Amino acid sequence: MDKLDDLLIQSQLLSLHLPLSAQTRGLPGARELAMLPDGAVVVNVARGGILDENALAGELNSGLLGGAGLDVFAQEPLPGDPPLLSTPNTILSPHVPGYSERSSWRLASWTIEDVLGYLASSSIEHGKVIVAGTR
8 A cells, every 4th residue: 555544444453563763653643543444453562652542542432443452552661540441342461572481481491502502612502692892
């Protein structure tokens, strides 16, 4: 699609995967969210601040959006009573990409293997060596 508006009016699921910048802050906002079809779902797993959370809460409370899932927020940790906390059909979770019990064990194993490998032969398989004060 050449234009964001054309994409929005056809999107039943809007999943945000972009960096936070001056151009993306608050996008989508109230205007863009209102363009989504009734029942659409919005997901933000990119960066807090990209999505206008107040506008999203308004659309969810109006019943026009079908739901939302976020694991990043404009203010982290979340303040005591964020507007999204009481919206219907909303899942809020901490930003933990790729975390699982299996991935945690794998990361721990690779770390141990790399430390032992470095001590034995000054080489590592899964990471890189950074000497303090250098990059």
